Structure formats: structure tokens, C-alpha cells
Amino acid sequence: MNHLVLMIDDQEAHRILVRRALQKIGPQVEIAEAESLKQAREFLADGNTPSLVIVDLNLTDGRSTILLEELQQSGLNLPVLVVSTSALESDVEECYRKGASCYLTKSTDPVQFGSDLRQAVVFFLRQLTSEE
């Protein structure tokens, strides 16, 4: 079962690191990248149907909580994983309140972060497969 994962982050280096982490899951995960909320919206509007979204909390053209709200309203039922350097409780709370499925801090250990991210992605994708 192939899955399309949409990854949104304005920093190229971070996109590279996330891609590296996800690639280790296996060939069944296909990764699409977007640099901004605008690009992400265009991607979705083009008819693409990702199974999962990974998004950084603060992007150049806005806070991704806006996207969270939009996705909630669209009824797409898309699991969204928010990643951020911020470990602020208020940020975490806000994201969960607005419908994020998961919040991961880009913690001090990138290797650990990668492995945590993989675990989360696998978990949610498995949920989707079992739902189908």
C-alpha cells in the first residue's frame, strides 16, 4: 500500500533531514515537499491526496495552525503531524486544540527526532490502512 506524505517546511535543510528520516520507512512512502502554506494549498487543490501531512509550526507565510483549521473544516480527515523547535506548552496545546494528530519537537538529538518521527508516521499510516 503506497502512501503519499506531504511535508511542509520553509527550511531546505530541515526538509532534507525529514526526507532522510522518512525514507528509512521504505519505498511504500512517497514524499512530496512544499515550502509554504501557499504551495501546500496549491498542491492539495491540484487534486493530490496525501495520506498524511508533516508541517513545521512557523512558516514564512504564516503559522500552520491556520492550515490545521482549514483542513479541519474541509472534512478531509487528514492526520497532521506538527513539528517545531519550540517546546512551549502553549504551542503544543494550541496545535492539539486545532486538530493536530501529533506534535514533535525538533529536539536536541536529530537522530532521536528522526526515529520518533518515523514511529509516528508508521503509526498513523497503519491506522489509515486498518480503517480502509
Added chain:
Amino acid sequence: MPSRVEQFPTHPRVSMALRGFVVLAGVAFFALIILSADARRPEALLAMLLFSILSVAIIVLTRAKPLMLAREISERLARPELKLGTYRPTTKSSKGTPPLEQALRASLELAERYELLTTNIAASVVIFDRDRRVLFCSPFTEVLTGYHAEAIYSHPGDFWGEIVVESERDKYDKAWSFAQLGEDYSVRYQVHHHDDIKLWFDTQFVPLCDDGGNIVSVMCVTVDVSELVNQRKQVEEQNRDLTDFTYMVSHDLKAPVFTIKGMASALLEDYGQSLGKDGHALIQHILAGATRLEKLIASVIEYSSLGRKEARDVPVDLGVVLGSVLEDLAEQIRQTEAQVLIESKLPTVRGDDVRYYQLFSNLIGNAMKYRAPGRRPQIHVRAQSAGKDMAALEVTDNGLGIPAAKLEDIFRPYHRAHGSEIEGSGIGLASVKKIVEKVGGAVSVKSIEGEGSTFRVTLPLPPPKPQSIPENLRRYFEGDR
């Protein structure tokens, strides 16, 4: 306490005696006239005697009134609550000047002195009647309000109340209601100056009452505190801006640190083989540098959050706090073979438990970090009382100590006493200082280089428990729940 504006009593006894004697003298005089036909009759002699005595009495009494008045004035001037001490008039009166004249001179002089004071003081003195109309205003009132005295006097209503800024009117009215109950009250509020600027005033209300205890007027002494208030606001704003800025910047700095670490790890992962031992070492240095950067950023965030976040105000058992600190530092204690001795029972203080954890974590962590090489760290913690509502805590170590030249600066953020030898962020002690100063305490250090240091912090004790209230009166104290 309201001040008394007293009127001199009218010496009723003297007046009555005087009237009585005048009447009697009149009677005696008429008796004399009737009897004077035969001056040798004993009744005539009696009448003459009576008349003479009464005349003398009348003359004495007419002097007594001024004498008593003079005494009254002198006693008033010497009254303790006027705080004049024994008032001695500076104009020396020559011997023989009647006492009333002396007393009047003294009070005139005092009146002149006070008039000079109210005319020249850089404050407004205004006396209002109970309807808030202006009875008197000192010259500086014109400067302070921007209105001419004539305009102030002739204003039909509550002049002062009308120049108070609308949003501050409540504060001003509240002060007035206290004054009308006889309470001295001071209040700070904003006012519209005539020239269209807003000023901050500090006014002291002094109610004045008569003999019967009724408030007859209120005296208000007002100073302009605009500069003080504006400066304070500016400083607060600057502080806030700086704290916000520091916080934001440090968060933004985390992203590139993640990149550096991530990419260095990726290099190791993909090219570890071809890099060889030397290449590995280089990459480890990159990672170490990034980690150090991360720690610095974290400490900046921590330090600036002390200014941003609200602190709790609850009872905190320092024994429990110290227990957690020691538990969390267990690894470091084991590695350094440190001995921690708590010499006395630690008190319960008030404040924020998380911040006090940080405080002791910093102090004890430092004691181990800055240990003397070759010596097992020995750390003593003791508690003392420091006055009625503070407790003092001392943490003593046998570590490196602090060079005398650096003692003054170590509580400043980012200052390090042993920066070249030992890694650190420089905000540990600065955080301790910020934490204690926010609760009204203080931190100090005694140290001998090479021998060790003692850090002393004072923290507030919780307020004493309220006395138990009888059940039937409880609702008056706790209100409706």
C-alpha cells in the same frame, strides 16, 4: 486624624462674672446716690465700699480676658500635634510688652511663615468646602493646573473634579469619600492641564474639622509626578521589549542549530567510512559546538522567561524542593563524589516552587561544577531566620571560590568567574538573583579563592495563619460564598 480648626473659646465664666459685677456696681452706685444725702450713715459707707470693690473687680476682669486669651494662644502654638515644639517668636519683644501682644505677634509671625510656605512651595495647596468648591488655592495651583486663580475661585461647580481625566474620576471620588469620613488619604491620578496635556498628580487629602468633630473643609496638597510616572512606564516597556526580543531571538536560533546537528549526523551516517578517524573527530567537534550553542540558547530562554512568566505565590516546603534537586542531580553527585549535608530543618517559604527548584539546582549544581580539583565537594545547606517575615538559606561549598575582583559581577548575566576553565552559560547566579529579588529577597556571597564560597539567599515566609473566627461571625470575614 482630622485637624482641628478651632475657634478661641469665649471665656464664659469671665464674661458672666463681669456682667454680674457691672450690674451689682450699678446697684451700688444708685444706692450711693440715694444715701449720699447723709454721707455719715453706715449704709452709705457700705455702699461706697461695695462700689469701690466692684470697680476694682471690674478693672481686673477686663484685663483678665486678654490675659487668658494670651495664655490660650501661647498654649496653642506649643501644641504637640502642631509639631512646633516650644515656639519662640524670632522678633524679640521688649520686656514689659503685654503678654497678649507677645502672643499675637508670635501667631502673626507663624501665620506669615506659613503664608510664605504656601506661596513658594512647588506644590498646590487647596482648601475645599464640603461641596468641593475652592475656598483657597495657593499660587502654585495656577502653574499646576494651568488655570488662573480667578477662574478657579469663580468656577461654579467642582473645579478640580472636572479637570481629572474621566477614567481616573473613580479614584478621585473614592479619595473624597474617605476624606469626608475624616480619613487622611492620598491618591495618584491623571489630570487635564489647561494647555491640553495630561499630567499625573499625587494628592494628599487632609480633612479639617471643628470642635464638634464635623468636617468643615478639606485641604489638598498636590504635587506633579508626571516625570516619575512616565519614566517608570518607559523603563517597564523597555524591559518588556527586551525580554520579548530575547525570547523570540533565542527561539529563532534553535532552527539552525537543528540543521547543523542534523547535517553533521547525516555526514557521519553516509560518509562515516570514508571520513576515517580524523574526519569523525572533526564532525564530533561540529556536534559539540552545536550542543554548546543549544545550551546557551536554552539558558537565555530560561533567564528571559523569568521576566515573562507569572510566578506562583504558594507555600513551598524547601525540604521537598531540595529533595527533588538532589534526586535530579544524583548522577553528578555520584560522579563528583560530592557530600551534601543539610544541617537544619528547612523552612516552608512562599513563592513559586518551580523557581525555587531552579534556584537550588543552580546553587548546588554550581557547588559541584566549580569544585576544587583533588577535593571531594562538601556542600552544606542551612537555614536561619532573617527577621520577622523572611528566612535565610545558606549554601556553603569547599570549591574553587571566587576571585575578589569578580565578586561584584558574578550575579550579572553572562558574567563568568571561571570562564576559561569551566563551561557554563553565565546565567545560573543571575537567575538566582532574579528569582529572589522578584519575591523581595536578596542574594549575597562570601568567598575565599581556593577555599570555597557561601551563598546566602533570603526568601519570604508565608503570612501567619489567620486566627480562627467564631462560626456565627464567619460570614462577615469570608463574604458570601
